[in-house]
Every structure is written in C-alpha cells, then in structure tokens.
Amino acid sequence: EAQVTQNPRYLITVTGKKLTVTCSQNMNHEYMSWYRQDPGLGLRQIYYSMNVEVTDKGDVPEGYKVSRKEKRNFPLILESPSPNQTSLYFCASSLSSKNTGELFFGEGSRLTVL
C-alpha cells in the first residue's frame, strides 16, 4: 500500500527537550515536504526537499531542522522545542520535483510542547 508514515502520531514533551518526528514514504517519490497546520492559519510549509541531500526552507523554518540522507526518509528535528511549536505536523511527498503540487500526505503528528 502506498503511504507516507509519520512517527510518533502523538507526542507531549517539555520545552527544550530535543525531538525528532520521522517520515518515510514507500513510493520512490523525489520530493518531500513538512507542513504544520494551526487553527486559523491553515497549512504552512516548514522545509522541503527536491531530492536526496537537497533541502530548503519553506515559509516557517525557524526552530526546525531537516535532513534527506535517503530518498525515502525525511525527518523533522526540533532541537529545542518551545510552546509555540505545539501544532499538527504533516509530512508530504510527490513523485517528481517538477510537480510538487500533487502531494501525498501522511496521517499527521500532533505535538504538544509544555
């Protein structure tokens, strides 16, 4: 089954405790991206990756890091989480970096930072 898998799905943590949200896709997609979704603000892009070892900032990259060492994986790292990073996070992928609007989304990871 084609899917984008995120872990953990739910996490409660405390300010300053480093965490990683993993994302893996099994569709051999070239392009991957992270979004956060907040009430009243909609979906906003955090980081994206056009291909292995190629990453770039989206609209709201502050406080986040990413890496793309393998095609299938695109982890999101919060080095020192703060309460304003409490959000619903989605990883997404698309087949080609030339067609990045047709995204396949994961189920989401709900993060609460106390």
Place this chain on the structure above:
Amino acid sequence: EDQVTQSPEALRLQEGESSSLNCSYTVSGLRGLFWYRQDPGKGPEFLFTLYSAGEEKEKERLKATLTKKESFLHITAPKPEDSATYLCAVQAGYSTLTFGKGTMLLVSP
C-alpha cells in the same frame, strides 16, 4: 505575496442540495491551483489540479473550475460522505504551495 481566500468558512447542506465553494487567489504567475479534501484527524487528500483559466476537472459529484482570479468547487447532489474540509492551494514557484484556510462542509442526511 501569494494569497488564497476561501469562502464560506463553513457550509451546511442537505443531502442532494448542490452548491459551490469559492477560492479567490492572488499570485504572481500561477503554475497550478490545487484542491484537496481533508477528513477530521487525517492528512489532506489530493483531488484536482487546474493550470489555466477555463479549465475544468470532474470527479464523481465534484467539479472544479478556474478563472484568472478564482476557482470554484461545485458539489452536485452531495451525500453525507462528502462532508469534509476542502482546501485550495496555489503554486507560483516549483516548490511552495500557499494554502487557503479551507471550507468545512457538512452534508446532513
């Protein structure tokens, strides 16, 4: 700055009552306009891509249309299973999508 405004914010329909959702956009050089459906607790699901004014796409009870300033998602004879939040997004460059805040649709039996 690219902007996407969706209206209404919420819409309640009776089963079989057709209606339209609106997506107004401002973008420098539209590469594509995308419609997604999002069910509660799930990630968005891709529905349609529209590239140029006058283009239309259909899928079951949904039809998306595009003009130079807005897109409409027409829902014909909706069923309760069409209840979801519908998201519109525009793309100018090769990477970033700008999403609207969505229209929450509730279809009652």
